Amino acid sequence: MAPPIVILTGAGISQESGIATFRDADGLWARHRIEDVATPEAFARNPDLVQRFYNARRAQLLDPAIQPNAAHLALARLEAAWPAPVLLVTQNIDGLHARAGSRNLIPMHGELQKARCLGCEGVVDWQQDITPQSACPACGAVGRLRPHVVWFGEMPLQMERIQAALYECGLFISIGTSGQVYPAAGMVREVRGQARCVELNLEETEGTALFHEAHHGPATQIVPAFVERLIASCG
Secondary structure, eight states: OOOOEEEEEOGGGTGGGTOOOSSSTTSHHHHSOHHHHSSHHHHHHOHHHHHHHHHHHHHHHTSTTOOOOHHHHHHHHHHHHOSSOEEEEEOOOSOHHHHHTOOSEEETTEEEEEEEETTTOOEEEOOSOOOTTOBOTTTOOBSOEEEEEOOTTSOOTTHHHHHHHHHHOSEEEEESOOSOSTTGGGHHHHHTTTSEEEEEESSOOTTGGGSSEEEESOHHHHHHHHHHHHHHHTO
């Protein structure tokens, strides 16, 4: 009987699509201090700097060269083909999983192409820059929009739904994540007693030993291959 699956993805799955990662030696955090651009305190202290940082990231997603890669597409295929529930939980804010066709999807750290209003708490699709003159489409408030992303010190989104899925899953797959950011980094410890845990990553991580099985290499190679073996195993 096919088990319910929970998949966790991080920046490594989108790197081959041209999305800059955060924690590599030349990643975004090497060029920007977390304290300056990714906390509520940073936004309160210097909203213009924070908006410019995320405006640049958002503009990158409009580049026609940025497309879902074979790993994103393989996970959408798995969701469609697997006879049990498949929940995809992503730490990424780039929207590439949705563009690839994944539907049972939780972007736990938010979505870059959405904005949240500090006035009415409404969340709206947003592809252009956020400026002091930007008005909330829901309530009309001016200058109250922020990126719909989860900053350090804030609670990731839909954690109750994620926890419920982890409790039910029989297979947990971690893809392209450093295993350093909690609560996502703690998921394998939560489920390894009940579920088969598989790591798919470019290289070993500090948490590799916690998984029952690990495959290392480029995401566009190892993820589609693993998905095809998995689908074949329940055929």
